[in-house]
Amino acid sequence: MTNTAQTIDPALYAAVTDAIRAEAKKVLEAGAAAAVVGWQAGRRQGTAMPAIITDPAKVAELIFSPACVNNLALYLSKAKKEIRARGRIAIVVKGCDLKALVGLMGENQLKREDLHVIGVVCAGVQRAGAAKDIPLSEETIAGKCRECTVHTPEGADVTVGTLPDLPHFTPVESEELSRLEAMTPAQRWSFWKEHFARCIRCYACRQVCPFCYCEQCLCDRNRPQAVETTPRPAGNMAWHIVRAMHLAGRCAGCAECERVCPMDIPLNLLNRKMAKELKELYGHEAGFEVKEKGPLAQYREDDDQSFIK
Amino acid sequence: MTPAKKLLSYSYYPGCSLHASAKEYDESTRGLFKALGIGLKEVPDWLCCGATPAHNVDELLSLSLCAKNLSLAEGVEGDLAVACAACFSRLKVTQHHLADNETKRKQVEYAIAGAVNLQKPVKHLLEILAKDFGLDRLTEAVQKPLSGLKVACYYGCLLTRPPEVPELDCVEAPTIMERVIGAVGAETVRWSHRMECCGANFTLSRPGVVLKLSGSILDSAKAAGADCLMVACPLCHGNLDIRQKEIEEATGERFGMPVFYMTQLLALAVGVAPGKLGFDSMIVNPLPLLKEKGLV
Amino acid sequence: MSRIGVFVCHCGENIARTVDVEKVAAEAARLPGVAYATDYKYMCSDPGQNLLKNAVAEHRLDGIVVAACSPRMHEKTFRNAAKSAGLNPFLCEMANIREHCSWVHEDRDEATAKASDIVAMMVARVKKDKRLVPITVPVTKRALVIGGGIAGIQAALDIADAGHQVVLVEREPSIGGHMAQLSETFPTLDCSQCIMTPKMVDAANHPNITLHTYSEIESVDGYIGNFQITVRKKARSVIEEKCTGCGVCSAKCPQKKIPNAFDKNLGTRPAIYVPFPQAVPNTPVIDRANCTWFKTGKCGVCQKVCGPGAIDYEQEDRLIVEPVGAIVVATGFELYSITEKPKGSPIKGYGEFGHGTIPDVIDGLTFERLASASGPTGGKILRPSDGREPKQVVFVQCVGSRAREKGISYCSKICCMYTAKHTMLYKHKVHDGQAYVFFMDARTPGKSYDEFWRRAIEEEEAVYIRGMVSRLYQKGDKIVVMGSDVHVGVQVEIEADLVVLATAVQPRAGADTLAQKLGISYDSYHFYSEAHAKLKPVECATAGIYLAGACQGPKDIPDTVSQASAAAAKVMTLFAKDELEREPIVAKVNEKNCVACLYCKKVCPYGAVEEKEIRDRQGNLIRVVAYVNPGVCGGCGTCQASCPSKSVELDGYTDEQIMAMIEAL
Amino acid sequence: MHAHKENHAFEPKIVAFVCTWCTYAGADLAGTARLQYPANTRVVKFPCTGRIDPVFILRAFQKGADGVLVSGCHPGDCHYMAGNFHARRRFAAFRALLDFIGVDLNRLQFSWVSAAEGGKWVEVATELTERVRAMGPMREFRELETEEQWSGAIDTPELQAAYEAIP
Secondary structure (H helix, E strand, O other), rough: OOOOOEOOHHHHHHHHHHHHHHHHHHHHHOOOOOOEEEEEEEEEEEEEEEEOOOOOOHHHHOOOOOOOOOOOOHHHHHHOOOHHHOOOEEEEEEEEHHHHHHHHHHOOOOOOEEEEEEOOOOOEEEEEOOOOOOOOOOOOOHHHHHOOOOOOOOOOOOOEOOOOOOOOOOOOHHHHHHHHOOOHHHHHHHHHHHHEEEEHOOOHHHHOOOOOOOOOOOOOOOOOOOOOOOOOOEEEEEHHHHHHHHHHOOOOOOOOHHHHHOOOOOOOHHHHHHHHHHHHHHHHHOOOOOOOOHHHHOOOOOOOOEEOO | OOOOOOOOOEEEEEOHHHHOOOOHHHHHHHHHHHHHHEEEEEEOOOOOOHHHHHHHHHHHHHHOOOOOOHHHOOOOOOOOOOOOHHHHHHHHHHHHHHOOOHHHHHHHHHHHHHHHHOOOOOHHHHHHHHHHHHHHHHOOOOOOOOOOOOEEOOOOOOOOOOOOOOOOOOOOOOHHHHHHHHHOOOOOOOOOOOOOOOOOOOHHHHHHHHHHHHHHHHHHHHHHHEEEEOOOOOHHHHHHHHOOHHHHHOOOOOOOOOOOHHHHHHHHHHOOOOOHHOOOOOOOOHHHHHHHHOOO | OOOEEEEOOOOOOOOOOOOHHHHHHHHHOOOEEEEEEEEEEOOOOHHHHHHHHHHHHHHHHHHHEEEEOOOHHHHHHHHHHHHHHOOOOHEEEEEEEEHHHHHHOOOOHHHHHHHHHHHHHHHHHHOOOOOOOOOOEEEEEEEEEEOHHHHHHHHHHHHHHOOEEEEEEOOOOEEEEHHHHHOEEEOOEEEEEHHHHHHHHHHOOOOEEEEOEEEEEEEEEEEOOOOEEEEEEOOOOOOOHHHHHHHHHHOOOOOOOEHHHHOOOEEEOEEEEOOOEEEEEEEEOOOOOHHHHHHHOOHHHHHOOOOOOOOOOOOEEEEEEEEEEEEEEEOOOOOHHHHHHOOOOOOOOHHHHHHHHHOOOOHHHHHHHHHHHOOOOOOOOOOOOOOOOEEEEEEEEEEEEEEEHHOOOOOOOOOHHHHHHHHHHHHHHHOOEEEEEEEEOOOOOOOOHHHHHHHHHHHHOOEEEEEEEEEEEEEEOOOEEEEEEOOEEEEEEEEOOOEEEOOEEEEOOHHHHHHHOOOOOOOOOOOOOOOOOEEOEEEOOOOOEEEEEHHOOOOOOHHHHHHHHHHHHHHHHOOOEEEEEOOOOOOEEEOOOOOOOOOOHOOOOOOOOEEEEEEOOOEEEEEEEOOOOOOOOOOOHHHHOOOOOOOOOEEOHHHHHHHHHHOOO | OOOOOOOOOOOOOEEEEEEEOOOOHHHHHHHHHHOOOOOOEEEEOOOOHHHOOOOHHHHHOOOOEEEEEEEEOOOOOOOOOOOHHHHHHHHHHHHHHHHOOOOOOHHHEEEEEOOOOHHHHHHHHHHHHHHHHHHHOOOOHHHHHOOOOOOOOOOOOHHHHHHHOOO
């Protein structure tokens, strides 16, 4: 962590930006896609935001930078539903975003043939609140990117960019997971109780999650009310448990929930834990191939039942 | 048309017999591989595999011997080529057994003071020739087709058994030997005793048993019209070749059936000089037969 | 505000001994929404039920809780009482304060407190109960029987005799199945064809049976009472309506040397043929793969000689749609082939028996053809290789069966008996011959079965050797059988003239594909699974589909016929009413909220969930939602527990009902 | 004859979610056989364990259950063929989640009790009751119910001062 090679060369992002623009122009001009969902520069220096480009003349607005944190799969699952009606859509995805797309295909929400997937090789994106416009480093890189296994998306229609040599980053998320796993239940309870007590039930986590596409969330129902809706500790605890359970076996780990949480609740820890459990129990990993049935929609007669008397 | 042929290279575990009674198996193996352009590098400092007796006496010893050999083989590149059917069986059984049994694996690892190499692919020469090298290429390499030579391929007990372990071919009705020797032009006969036991190391303690068992093998091969037998195991070779005269005396039937190692016949076909194939160390002289067929 | 009535039963002393029933009733009366509460000695008695009925009228009750025994005991009773009082029966619930309380607790205070809790939970539940009406599904009183062997024929005849239409579909050109191939049947040794062919003719001539031979099931749609079956009628190249069955075409066909599969390839047949003389229908079929006309475009002899002009070389496969209300699957079995390992099967071959290379090693069915008077040898036992009469025959049982290491662990059930029969038939035909049988166990549980087997040994002098055979090989014109005799503990070698292997009974090839079309489940061997091994042995879990015969597991003829009649009885029960009535405990989709992730479809054990398209008036697709077919839904509720947004709900067990109970704790 | 009955300082509430075909019938059988067990269990009947939503377990704890039992048919015995297989996976995942949140899994018992296993029902119900009784009340969820948003976690001096300044 001492030498200068501990940063990621920004050249990758510039090269990818050019390639995205070229590909977007190509598909829009050829009519192979009605719109391209990607990122464009944000209003503030060094930020980025989602963009939907339909005019080939405007492809130069598209960018890729460490600020391109958003998981654009969201724009195909529930937000901006109107663009899906336009026909085949091109979408720019990082490896982690692609896993969400794959999951959505398995859940009948997207069809592969309706998409033109532009995969981008990604070395990492910024963590929330990091200083902009400086190369990614141990200080500024997002937690999920430190132990990313999908820098290069697999199965996209085109994949652009070449992965540079990456510095070694401390895997803070798995370290934190191990730390929690080593605690006693009582310690874990107080850890989560404290975190969940702060939750203001803004539902940003739900809003940003590509998999929370239900028309009506169970937690908004009042006949019966399964989860108390006011931001009180009891309802908060229930909400986060239900959320983690509903994402189990589906969440592909984009960690957008955690990024958007205004109260800095480490939500991705729950997702990571469930993913880990389902991998250990049933060898399931979300997002690598389109599976007709997730791990909780199928069974084997010889599944583990050591916990059942 | 044909893709660039990849150069095959193997580490090689000859085993004790091939350095002693089955020298001609070793010589012809090396000759054959050289002629085919397949690399073969002997594992340094290898030890006995325990063969047929060790596992009946001390299981841990027999597993440790092979585990040690596997760890020695780690130092030599390439899959491990094995000629002797008994060595092949022991090495495979060791890998299979230790992969399933953690307790034993730990004991063995303690005994050999190192990790067991469960990953190294152990391959019999037949597998190398039929699968890695390919029968088409083998046919291409033929200089002197063995046409007219009627061969009875004898598998013995160990090449395909026990069922889960070697996975060389169909357990009870393999054809891999026939396919390999067929590829160099020989004619193979359909006969009944391809898989029967020759008596193995009863040859020393209960020779009577061996005379009966090996006798019925020779008898059956002869009845099927074979000119010669082809084997892949030094122990079988010993019983069928060295004891053949005694068998003839005991049964009063004359066989005069040369017993070749598979590599001897294959090497002959691909043009290795007959003088380098150890035909002179065989008890039943094969030269009259080979001359008759115009092969030497 | 609800007006719930609570009725606490004393059950004589059974409840009242440990539960203070008056107190429970008094506490129930204080629960919000309870308009009336009382206790009574025997609620299930006539006066008890009348008390309930009167209270409903008098207090205008809109829900009832009977605190008494287990609902498994009297729920029906009280729901009927509620119904006769004009209340929807599903608004009546039982609080189990006997089995779950008074009988298992001795402390009066504790038991009373618990009983009150249970009543409170059920009161909370009943407030959330909905009026439910039984589901009715119209029933098409027409049955499909798949497979024209003895099972299919029996089922078809039974259903047809009951006055219902039956469509019988058979893959082969003739019905009859395996039973038509057998020589004699155990344990009576009556001639198989003599008892089988009349049934075949009955089936063909029955006014209620439509026969589709040389046909297969193309697709299956619909559900119980309302299936749509598409049958592929393969091109026979012979117009059935015109053909008189005179047989001139077969006699004149120049292609005569085609191995006859019906005779296990021992005999030959022409290219235009009926599989066997007693075939039903007696209409030939052209085997296009072997017909000179189809191969070269020349010949046409059959067309020339056919008087009625029934030969049609241009005929094509036809698809026929048949609406039916119930399906009987009777696809039967085939024998495990030792010649090669079946593709894609976990079952391994028998290399040690020569992989089918020894001509005089045959299977049991081949022996049947040899022994059959109408077989290729006219009933003489002759070796396939040289036509000589075998003097030593070795029978080997359990070839493939009960052989875990070969991939099958089940017992094929019929081999012990038919091998005993074979030894007898052999002895009757070859008086100086000797039969040997290698066996593991003799399994003869059936009426007169063991006596039959004993007779084979004691009177017909078959030598039974307990032990298995390790290897067979040809030696000259003999087959050396190497085996063991475990009773004596020695190795045995027999030089046989003929070896007969009792190979395992397996489901028909393609059984899995058919099951997928039907939506029924099967085991790892592809035998079809019954809904319950003991109590629903002929029903499939998929409603409206029934099993008969060996497709469900190895079976002999008596068992097969019994099961076929049982399946027919089930079909008749279904057809007894014009509409099928079911308990309305089924799942329903809230289409407004459903986003069609189809989690429900993925977990549904009944295949009851379908995709439903919602379209606007112009027919444009708006969206897709899940739809639960109430005729198919089994009512387990796995869909609801799985649905993230709870857009599917199981009537009778809604989230509201359950949550109300939990909250009443 | 009455068995000696102890008086306990704490009697836990146990909620049992059971399927109607196996465990409910098993509990009925325990009654028919007059087997005795602690009176702490309250049974909620489901058609199948496949119908049991993890939310119900959560709700039970929130509403004051000290222990929860989920019980259904043995694998292969499910009246609906596969409901219990689905439930098995669902609850394997759910209990891992609860464990990670910090719920003591000793309060949550899963079992297979067939219609013939009245004895097993008694054993399971007794064991869970005794275990939970020894553990004491399930305070965690109950505390949450009584707590308010600002009760403690954000505890800066400024906030504290502001809070106290409220008349």
